Amino acid sequence: MSNPHRRGGRFGGRAAAAILAAGALTMAGCAADGTGDLTLATGSTGGTYYPLGGEIASVWSSELDDVSVTATVGGASVENLRALDQGEVELIMxxxxxxxEALDGVGDFADQPLSSPENIRALGNIYPEILQIVTTEASGITSIEDLRDRRVEMGPAGSATYTMAESVLRAYGIDPATDLAATLDSSFGDAATNVGDGVVDAAFGILAAPTGSIEQLATTHDVVMLDISGPELEAVLAENELLSAHEIPAGTYSGVDEPNATITSWATLYTTADLDEETAYELVRVMYEHGDRVQHSAARDMVLETAVDGLGPVELHPGALRYYEEQGVEIP
Incomplete structure (x- = not known):
């Protein structure tokens, strides 16, 4: 069954001014002269994108003259790419x-390809996106196989979480449409709450580790993190060369005393070729040179050493490329 949850909430601190629920701005702002307003589409309030994006937007706005960046709640990866393609926003995570997949017109974009996928440009990586599958000891679930006939949060429709959850379940021989008792599509903050309240048995989320929603759940419940390993892991990795195996260290979450085998990719900042070169250059420069001002744990991974890893078929924006070349970053 479907149980969509309304997105909302407020993010306190100095990033609050950078996060507005306003509609998207036009592309006119920084298309030509490098001045004006830009909108950054992030994700749901319970995930990593929204608070991290608000912090990055706040630093950009304070460091760059004549440029103001607003971070907004977004539908995460798939919906953000569609919004970027339609000119509704200038920047996305x-x-x-x-x-x-969007560039190649496959996966979630096979039936509804972007109108101008060749116009998408990468600015740089932000942090590793780690698939985390959480349940509680009380559920009796100890493996992904145990999810059969259970109630599972798979992430919002159109999100990378949903796509990856579907891929993992199918690798284990579980068809989400027929082999689960129910599938829900809440944002991860609500999904973690639903696990704790017993509304669902487990939840998938693509997040930084640790993430606050799971940390909070672990304060009131014995948390269990499900492993992806063996031939099922190899099957998932074979589907997408930009994914890789990952291990969340033991002790990352309270009560989880064993490492958690899973998969990871990158959360990356994207724009289009329409963004002028100097603005792109400055956005990238500030993001990496002033990353210590971003008050979020995921910002520790926002470093030049991994800024261009795993970009795949998406071209770097010329402004970003110029900055990386000046810094001696090796471009794949």
Whole structure:
């Protein structure tokens, strides 16, 4: 069954001014002269994109003259790419593997391809996106196989979480449409709450690790993180070369004393070729040179050493490329 949840909420602190629920702005702002307003589409309030994007937008707005960046709640990877393609926003956060699918017109974009996928440009990686599958000891679930006939949060429709959850379940021989008792599509904050309340048995989320929603769940419940391993892991990785195996260290979450085997990709910043070169250059420069001002744990991974890893078929924006070349970053 479907149980969509309304997105909303407020994010406190100095990033609050950068996060508005306003509609998207036009592309006119920074298309030509490098001045004006830009909108950054992020994700749901319970995930990593929204608070992290608000922090990055706040730093950009304070460091760059004549440029103001507003971070908004977004539908995450798939919906963000569609919004970028339609000119509704100028900047987005998206999983790199999903952006590669958009460019190639496969996966979620096979039936509804973008109108101008060749216009998408990468600015740089932000942090590793880690698939986390959480349940509780009380559920009796100890493996992905145990999800059969259970109630599972798969992430919002159009998100990379939903796509990856479907891929993982199918690798284990589970058809979400017929083999689960129910599928829900809440944002991850609501999904984690639903796990704790017993509304669902488990939830998928693509997030930084640790993430606050799971940390909070672990304060009131014995949390269990489900592994992806063996031939099923190899099957998932074979589907998408931009995914890789990952291990969440033991102790990342309270009570989870064993490492968690899973998969990861990159959360990447994207724009289009319409953004002028100097603005793109400055956005990338500030993001990496002033990353220490971003008050979010995921910002520790926002470093030049991994800025251009796993970009796949998406071209770098010329402004970003110029900055990386000046910094001696090796471009794949």
């Amino acid at each position: 998206s999983v790199n593997a999903t952006a590669a």
